[in-house]
Amino acid sequence: MNKFSVIIFLMLLQGVAIAQKSESILLKNATIIDGDASVKPYKGFLLIKDGYIQSVTTTAPKVANAKVIDCTGKFITPGLMDAHIHLATADLTDPKKARLSTDSITGNMLRHGITTLRDMAGNAPYLANYKKDVQSGKVLGPDVFYAAQFAGPGYFAMMANGRKGEEDLGHTAWYCAIKTKSDVKPAIANAKKAGVTGIKIYANLSKELIREITNEAHKQGLLAWAHGAIFPSKPMDVAQSGVNSMSHANDLVFQQIKGDTIEIGAAWAQLYKGLKLDSNMRDKMLLEMKKHGTFLDPTVFHAENNKMFNAALITRRAHQLGVKIVAGTDWIYPEKDEAVPLLDEMNLLVSKCGMNNLEAIQAATLNAAEVTGLKDRGVIRKGKRADLLLLDADPSITLNALFKPLVVFKAGKRVFTATEAR
Numbered sequence: 474m475n476k477f478s479v480i481i482f483l484m485l486l487q488g489v490a491i492a493q494k495s496e497s498i499l500l501k502n503a504t505i506i507d508g509d510a511s512v513k514p515y516k517g518f519l520l521i522k523d524g525y526i527q528s529v530t531t532t533a534p535k536v537a538n539a540k541v542i543d544c545t546g547k548f549i550t551p552g553l554m555d556a557h558i559h560l561a562t563a564d565l566t567d568p569k570k571a572r573l574s575t576d577s578i579t580g581n582m583l584r585h586g587i588t589t590l591r592d593m594a595g596n597a598p599y600l601a602n603y604k605k606d607v608q609s610g611k612v613l614g615p616d617v618f619y620a621a622q623f624a625g626p627g628y629f630a631m632m633a634n635g636r637k638g639e640e641d642l643g644h645t646a647w648y649c650a651i652k653t654k655s656d657v658k659p660a661i662a663n664a665k666k667a668g669v670t671g672i673k674i675y676a677n678l679s680k681e682l683i684r685e686i687t688n689e690a691h692k693q694g695l696l697a698w699a700h701g702a703i704f705p706s707k708p709m710d711v712a713q714s715g716v717n718s719m720s721h722a723n724d725l726v727f728q729q730i731k732g733d734t735i736e737i738g739a740a741w742a743q744l745y746k747g748l749k750l751d752s753n754m755r756d757k758m759l760l761e762m763k764k765h766g767t768f769l770d771p772t773v774f775h776a777e778n779n780k781m782f783n784a785a786l787i788t789r790r791a792h793q794l795g796v797k798i799v800a801g802t803d804w805i806y807p808e809k810d811e812a813v814p815l816l817d818e819m820n821l822l823v824s825k826c827g828m829n830n831l832e833a834i835q836a837a838t839l840n841a842a843e844v845t846g847l848k849d850r851g852v853i854r855k856g857k858r859a860d861l862l863l864l865d866a867d868p869s870i871t872l873n874a875l876f877k878p879l880v881v882f883k884a885g886k887r888v889f890t891a892t893e894a895r
C-alpha cells in the first residue's frame with residue numbers, strides 16, 4: 474500500500490465511523506399516538522438515538538448535542554405494517570426485471586408510511602435477497618418477514634405452471650408439499666434454513682397434519698400462519714390447532730357447511746348460492762380463536778372487492794368479542810406514487826367493522842408486529858426501534874393522514890421527507 478492509498482483508506486475508515494455514529498434527534502412537542510389503542514394520545518418529547526427510541530417523556534429531557542425538531546401541531550405514530558402481502562409471486566423468470574418492479578413497489582410503500590411487511594408466501598431466495606439489500610441499506614424499503622407455503626400435494630399439482638420462474642413447485646423449502654407426518658419435521662427445518670419467520674398453512678391438509686405442522690413450527694421457533702379454511706379441514710379444526718393467525722374472515726363461514734370435512738368446490742358453490750351467516754356458529758368460531766389468542770387478518774378490502782360481504786360482518790363481531798385484528802391487504806400495490814390499499818383496508822375496519830381510528834392503527838402497528846413475532850416495533854415506547862411517522866394531520870380524525878407522512882424514520886434514519894418538510 475503506498476502513502477496515497479493509505480490516506481484514502483484512512484479517509485474511508487473515518488467515513489464509516491461517521492456514518493455509524495448516528496446523531497440523536499429530539500422530536501419536541503408532538504402528539505404521540507402509541508400504537509396501543511388503549512393509550513390516549515398525549516403531548517410529548519421523543520428522543521431517538523442509534524436507531525432506537527431512547528426516551529418518550531411528557532417533559533423535555535436533558536440532552537446535549539441532539540438535533541431538535543419542533544413538532545408542535547404535528548403527530549407521531551409507529552411506522553405502518555401490511556401483514557398480508559405477496560412480493561414474490563409474480564413472474565420471476567427474469568429476476569432482475571422482477572426486482573426492479575419490487576423495488577419501485579416497496580419504495581412507494583415506504584413513502585406512504587409502511588416500514589414493515591409480513592409476506593404470506595412467495596419465492597424465499599428472492600425475498601431473502603430483498604431482505605438482505607434492505608438490511609445493508611442498498612435499497613430503501615420496508616423490512617420483510619416471510620413465510621413458506623405448506624399444502625397437500627394435490628394443491629401443488631393443481632398449481633403446476635401457475636407460477637412462472639418456479640421450477641419445482643411442491644418440492645422447494647418455500648412451496649412444500651406435505652403428505653405424511655414424517656414430512657413435517659425436515660420440511661420445517663428446510664423452511665427455517667430459507668430464512669422464513671412463519672409457515673403458511675394453506676390448503677389440502679388434514680386436521681392432524683395442521684396440528685403437526687403447527688406444533689413442529691413452534692418447536693423449531695417459527696410461527697404458524699393459516700388460512701381460515703384449509704380444505705378438507707374446517708375452520709374450527711384450524712382454530713383448535715393453535716395457529717398464530719388465521720387469514721381471510723370470509724373463510725370462517727365455511728364452518729357452517731355440514732360434515733367433518735368439507736370439499737372445496739362444493740363449499741364455494743354453496744357460498745356463491747348465498748350461504749346465510751349463522752350467528753351462533755360464527756360466535757363459536759370466534760370465541761375459539763379468542764381462547765387460543767389467534768390473530769385474525771380479515772382482508773376485508775380483498776373480500777369486498779370480491780363481493781364477499783360476510784367478511785366485514787364477521788370481522789365486526791370478532792372485534793366486539795376481543796379477537797385481535799390485524800391489518801393486511803393481500804392486494805396489489807402500485808409501483809408509482811399512488812395511494813396504497815392498506816388505507817382501504819383500514820378505512821373498512823372503521824366504516825364497516827366497528828373500530829375507531831386508534832384501533833385501526835393498532836391493527837396496522839402493534840397487532841401486525843405481534844402476529845409477526847416482532848417485539849422490537851409496533852408501539853412508541855422506550856427501547857423500541859425508531860420506525861416512526863411524523864404527520865401534519867391527526868390520524869385519529871382521518872386515517873388518510875397516516876399515508877401522507879411529512880417524514881418517515883426507519884431505525885432512526887430519515888428514509889423519506891416530503892417536499893413541504895424539506
Ligand SMILES: [Zn+2]
Nearest residue numbers: 557559593803
Ligand atoms: Zn395471501
